[in-house]
Amino acid sequence: MGLSFGTLQMRETSSGPLPAPIPGIPVRLDPLAYEACPGKGIPYPAAYRDLFGTYPENWLMGHCRWVFVGYSRVPEIRRRGASGGVITQALVTLLETGQIDGAVVVRQGRPKPWQARPIIARSVDEIVAASQSVYVPVPVNTILADMERFDGRLAYVGLPDQVASLRQLQRLGHPGALKVNTVLGPYVGTSVYFGAVESYLRSNGVDDVEEVAELKYREGEWPGYLQIRTRSGEVFRVKKFYYNYLIPFYVTRSSLLAVDFTNELTDISVGDAWHPRYEGQGGGFSVVVARSERGEELLASMQQEGVLAVEEIGLEEASSMHAHMLDFKKRGAFIRLEWRKAMGKRVPEVGYRPVSIPLSRKLVELAIVSLFGVCRTRLLRRAVEFVPLGLVGPVFEALRRAWKRISKPVKRRGLVEVPFEVKGSLSASPPQPPLSPPRKREGGSPSLPPTNGREPAPQSPRQPGGRPLRSPLRRRAEGPSSVSPAGGREAFASVDPASGREALPSIILRRSLRAMMSAAREIRYWTQADWSFADIAEHYDRLAQDYDEINQDTYSYFRRFTDALSLAQLSDRAHFLDICARTGKGTAYFYQRGKVGSAVCAEVSYRMGEICQRRLREVGLKRFRWVPLFDYRLPFEDGEFDTVLSLETVEHFSEPERLIAELGRVTRPQGVLILSTPNVLWRPIHSLAAILGLHHSKGPHRFIGYRKLLAMVRQAGFRVECAETKVLVPAGPRWMINLGEWLEARMRHTLMPWIGLRRMLVCRREVE
Numbered sequence: 001m002g003l004s005f006g007t008l009q010m011r012e013t014s015s016g017p018l019p020a021p022i023p024g025i026p027v028r029l030d031p032l033a034y035e036a037c038p039g040k041g042i043p044y045p046a047a048y049r050d051l052f053g054t055y056p057e058n059w060l061m062g063h064c065r066w067v068f069v070g071y072s073r074v075p076e077i078r079r080r081g082a083s084g085g086v087i088t089q090a091l092v093t094l095l096e097t098g099q100i101d102g103a104v105v106v107r108q109g110r111p112k113p114w115q116a117r118p119i120i121a122r123s124v125d126e127i128v129a130a131s132q133s134v135y136v137p138v139p140v141n142t143i144l145a146d147m148e149r150f151d152g153r154l155a156y157v158g159l160p161d162q163v164a165s166l167r168q169l170q171r172l173g174h175p176g177a178l179k180v181n182t183v184l185g186p187y188v189g190t191s192v193y194f195g196a197v198e199s200y201l202r203s204n205g206v207d208d209v210e211e212v213a214e215l216k217y218r219e220g221e222w223p224g225y226l227q228i229r230t231r232s233g234e235v236f237r238v239k240k241f242y243y244n245y246l247i248p249f250y251v252t253r254s255s256l257l258a259v260d261f262t263n264e265l266t267d268i269s270v271g272d273a274w275h276p277r278y279e280g281q282g283g284g285f286s287v288v289v290a291r292s293e294r295g296e297e298l299l300a301s302m303q304q305e306g307v308l309a310v311e312e313i314g315l316e317e318a319s320s321m322h323a324h325m326l327d328f329k330k331r332g333a334f335i336r337l338e339w340r341k342a343m344g345k346r347v348p349e350v351g352y353r354p355v356s357i358p359l360s361r362k363l364v365e366l367a368i369v370s371l372f373g374v375c376r377t378r379l380l381r382r383a384v385e386f387v388p389l390g391l392v393g394p395v396f397e398a399l400r401r402a403w404k405r406i407s408k409p410v411k412r413r414g415l416v417e418v419p420f421e422v423k424g425s426l427s428a429s430p431p432q433p434p435l436s437p438p439r440k441r442e443g444g445s446p447s448l449p450p451t452n453g454r455e456p457a458p459q460s461p462r463q464p465g466g467r468p469l470r471s472p473l474r475r476r477a478e479g480p481s482s483v484s485p486a487g488g489r490e491a492f493a494s495v496d497p498a499s500g501r502e503a504l505p506s507i508i509l510r511r512s513l514r515a516m517m518s519a520a521r522e523i524r525y526w527t528q529a530d531w532s533f534a535d536i537a538e539h540y541d542r543l544a545q546d547y548d549e550i551n552q553d554t555y556s557y558f559r560r561f562t563d564a565l566s567l568a569q570l571s572d573r574a575h576f577l578d579i580c581a582r583t584g585k586g587t588a589y590f591y592q593r594g595k596v597g598s599a600v601c602a603e604v605s606y607r608m609g610e611i612c613q614r615r616l617r618e619v620g621l622k623r624f625r626w627v628p629l630f631d632y633r634l635p636f637e638d639g640e641f642d643t644v645l646s647l648e649t650v651e652h653f654s655e656p657e658r659l660i661a662e663l664g665r666v667t668r669p670q671g672v673l674i675l676s677t678p679n680v681l682w683r684p685i686h687s688l689a690a691i692l693g694l695h696h697s698k699g700p701h702r703f704i705g706y707r708k709l710l711a712m713v714r715q716a717g718f719r720v721e722c723a724e725t726k727v728l729v730p731a732g733p734r735w736m737i738n739l740g741e742w743l744e745a746r747m748r749h750t751l752m753p754w755i756g757l758r759r760m761l762v763c764r765r766e767v768e
């Protein structure tokens with residue numbers, strides 16, 4: 001939304017706030033919006049290289065220069081902070097020392113506290129008032145336009161996805177993003193939809209969220225309470241760990257698919273120091289990672305100024321504190337991504353992945369995913385509200401601990417050895433440093449001073465020790481990780497480490513699962529009554545990379561262009577619209593035959609769009625524009641185009657008559673529409689080919705009966721000049737295709753209209 005020039009608004013949905021068009025205003029998006037979209041995925045390897053010069057040594061935690069446990073030594077900031085108040089303290093230091101003029105933070109809504117939103121805080125008071133964590137989605141980057149207008153330098157606090165997006169925008173030169181000189185962010189395991197809070201309220205007999213006067217996710221002594229005060233003065237409180245029982249019921253999809261736990265693209269990232277040693281003391285302790293030189297310098301100066309207490313710990317100890325969540329992200333999330341992808345859903349591409357994951361870990365994931373799947377049903381969400389809170393919290397916590405204990409061997413086993421491969425580079429990371437249990441410090445007790453009563457005296461910075469990551473401003477990121485070949489193996493095959501081969505049961509399991517998922521998907525396409533542009537885009541985005549390659553050898557694919565050209569009498573150098581232009585092959589083909597003077601390629605899939613634009617530049621077409629399609633109202637003038645090409649397109653829309661009507665509107669009088677769409681008889685064959693993996697699926701679609709199709713084009717103001725049904729043998733050995741062509745020529749007007757694959761219409765726009 002921050003990149004939509006005010007043409008989108010945030011709409012509250014059960015899946016958190018989502019951008020939606022403002023009625024009556026055509027959507028306009030900054031071209032950077034797609035590049036920086038975390039839903040599409042940000043390429044982490046490129047971002048690592050850009051920010052830190054190398055890939056990380058440790059792919060579980062990202063780049064780490066200095067890792068420690070600490071807290072703000074200003075009691076008020078520490079008390080109000082989610083853990084040790086380190087993020088807030090860093091922002092305050094930056095502002096007070098004149099390094100920034102404002103900070104992008106998240107503030108609880110006013111007067112509706114549940115509507116948290118991003119602000120640019122300009123004073124210490126504003127920064128401190130925004131401390132604590134908000135565990136429901138807050139669209140921080142909606143503030144980009146304000147950042148662009150802001151006069152001065154900024155710090156920025158965001159969740160990993162938001163930070164990745166900001167970094168991408170910095171890379172691409174967005175003026176608002178370039179004002180940010182320091183990026184901070186929390187570790188993020190899971191976040192929950194706001195429905196979790198509503199559910200908690202209902203359990204307490206409050207049905208209307210408007211009753212809420214104050215909402216704190218981490219109030220009181222660390223680790224804190226969810227605390228809600230109502231307008232009538234009632235206060236509800238539940239321990240953070242007990243309140244976590246709602247996670248399986250309301251966990252957000254984005255946090256299940258995010259692979260970055262420790263906010264790897266920040267200058268400084270901060271999490272809770274989950275360890276009995278610190279939890280026992282209360283007060284609030286953060287685990288802090290300085291990733292960049294800037295982050296390290298800032299923290300060292302805070303330590304020197306006496307506002308930050310520091311106990312150095314090693315990377316091992318820091319990883320060990322969060323081993324379960326690291327596993328949840330660095331193996332679990334990759335498994336979930338792969339499964340989702342196999343089900344035909346769009347997933348973010350992060351540019352790297354674990355080379356292999358053992359079957360035992362996948363079985364653990366199956367249990368987790370099944371649990372979440374069951375808990376997220378409406379029935380169970382409602383049912384849990386009737387269990388007394390005094391029971392459900394402790395029971396959940398006991399179960400969580402038991403599950404952690406049971407799954408620990410499988411989850412930890414192999415975690416540190418997991419090599420990660422950067423997609424497309426055939427390079428894999430070396431094993432991670434071992435995740436040992438927290439190491440006892442030499443000399444016994446931790447060096448953080450006792451925290452009761454008065455704040456202790458500042459500590460002087462420590463000298464660099466022999467171990468890595470224990471000294472500020474000394475260590476520099478080392479060269480790139482050593483590499484070992486990772487081959488083109490599929491990431492989720494269970495690979496025998498000795499032979500490097502995939503086991504036969506694994507192959508059978510994988511292929512059967514894939515066929516079952518394809519069948520389920522095709523059944524869904526057959527039965528769904530309605531679907532959105534986003535659903536179509538999802539399918540084609542997923543397909544984009546392989547689309548040309550798959551179609552390369554499919555005889556019927558290119559016939560759509562050659563048949564279209566031979567059937568229609570087209571004027572030369574026309575103003576040309578290619579609707580659902582996919583990878584731009586049609587426009588390129590007609591351009592190379594002199595039929596295109598200027599072109600507009602409209603398409604639902606951005607990924608296809610990228611390929612299309614590249615192709616058209618390569619063929620030398622200078623006057624073209626690529627336009628994203630969001631809805632049926634096409635963003636063109638009446639009668640704008642001389643020639644409109646709509647090949648194998650209309651069947652993808654759940655309301656094809658609306659699309660065809662729009663094609664009528666934008667074609668000039670006497671202009672030509674060439675429309676092709678498959679014969680309904682071929683629908684089962686298309687689906688079967690997808691299930692058997694012989695061809696790509698058509699995605700969401702409904703084939704249109706011939707008479708209905710003719711009625712639609714006439715209704716849209718066209719006269720049908722020529723109608724033929726083409727292609728008998730769509731693919732296969734050359735002799736079969738030749739036979740097909742021979743039969744086709746002889747049955748052109750007899751059997752072909754019945755059994756041919758593709759309806760082709762050449763239509764002329766009537767003069768009104």
Ligand SMILES: Cc1cc2nc3c(=O)[nH]c(=O)nc-3n(C[C@H](O)[C@H](O)[C@H](O)COP(=O)(O)OP(=O)(O)OC[C@H]3O[C@@H](n4cnc5c(N)ncnc54)[C@H](O)[C@@H]3O)c2cc1C
Binds near residue numbers: 081089137271272325
């Ligand atoms: C959704 C979420 C999930 C988390 N999961 C984990 C976890 O699994 N394990 C773990 O160790 N730590 C987790 N954390 C981090 C932890 O809760 C603390 O934020 C972190 O320890 C920093 O503490 P602090 O006292 O230094 O932060 P503070 O000094 O309290 O500052 C927090 C800063 O974060 C900003 N902020 C708060 N919520 C959001 C939000 N939703 N979006 C953007 N900015 C926000 C605030 O504006 C503030 O500037 C999570 C945080 C969030 C928001």
